[in-house]
Amino acid sequence: MPTTKDILLQILEESSIQHTSFGKTQLVKLLYLTEVEYYRNYNERLTDLEWLFYHYGPYALAIDDILNERDFVQTKAKIKNEKNLILIKVAEGLSRYKSEVDTKVSLIIKKIVGQWKDRLLEDLLDYVYFETEPMEAVDKRGDVLDFTTIKKETNKVVIPLKASKETEQRVAELRKRIAPTLKRLSEQRVTEKHEGKEYQKAIEAWDEEEQVDAESLRHLKIIIKP
Numbered sequence: 001m002p003t004t005k006d007i008l009l010q011i012l013e014e015s016s017i018q019h020t021s022f023g024k025t026q027l028v029k030l031l032y033l034t035e036v037e038y039y040r041n042y043n044e045r046l047t048d049l050e051w052l053f054y055h056y057g058p059y060a061l062a063i064d065d066i067l068n069e070r071d072f073v074q075t076k077a078k079i080k081n082e083k084n085l086i087l088i089k090v091a092e093g094l095s096r097y098k099s100e101v102d103t104k105v106s107l108i109i110k111k112i113v114g115q116w117k118d119r120l121l122e123d124l125l126d127y128v129y130f131e132t133e134p135m136e137a138v139d140k141r142g143d144v145l146d147f148t149t150i151k152k153e154t155n156k157v158v159i160p161l162k163a164s165k166e167t168e169q170r171v172a173e174l175r176k177r178i179a180p181t182l183k184r185l186s187e188q189r190v191t192e193k194h195e196g197k198e199y200q201k202a203i204e205a206w207d208e209e210e211q212v213d214a215e216s217l218r219h220l221k222i223i224i225k226p
Contacts, residue, residue, distance in 0.1 A: 002046075005066050008027065008067070011030050012072075015113050021089065028063055034105075034109055040153045041152075067088060
């Protein structure tokens with residue numbers, strides 16, 4: 001199995017390939033999500049890290065010492081609110097770690113980085129904090145996270161299809177017909193829960209979506225569950 005250092009380096013390398021960079025908080029959370037995804041697929045831990053419910057969700061204290069090793073380069077960068085952000089990159093000329101990360105781990109990392117590279121840090125923190133099973137199962141800060149709470153991935157086959165013009169028209173007509181009902185229900189939900197401006201933006205996005213013609217529905221998917 002790859003070491004925690006090798007996995008962190010691979011995450012950073014993949015971020016460079018996908019033309020993005022991560023601060024320490026993001027890097028730690030992406031490592032955690034890699035662990036979660038690995039366990040979900042293979043029903044075993046990827047590392048021996050002891051993950052805790054810490055200040056901003058899952059954290060492993062051993063990561064601090066690893067990131068201080070010479071394999072990593074930490075640089076300060078200014079962000080919009082004038083605070084300093086510490087960006088972490090792979091040290092130049094370091095390549096041996098690539099052979100230590102096997103294909104199945106590398107593919108998971110590629111998927112995780114791709115999913116989160118353009119998302120806000122707040123979205124990432126919100127997801128790991130409230131929508132991953134080990135965090136959902138703990139009660140208080142300092143508790144050790146239990147990866148056995150993770151639900152195994154259900155096998156499914158996704159078959160992309162090209163819809164006929166007749167199907168496209170029928171789908172477009174259906175969406176147009178149900179749009180007012182969905183919008184009305186959504187507006188009622190806003191009133192009941194007082195969700196404010198953020199939810200209104202979602203409603204506006206729905207309105208814009210309804211202006212898209214049937215061409216956007218050309219690539220349909222059928223999901224088959226065993």
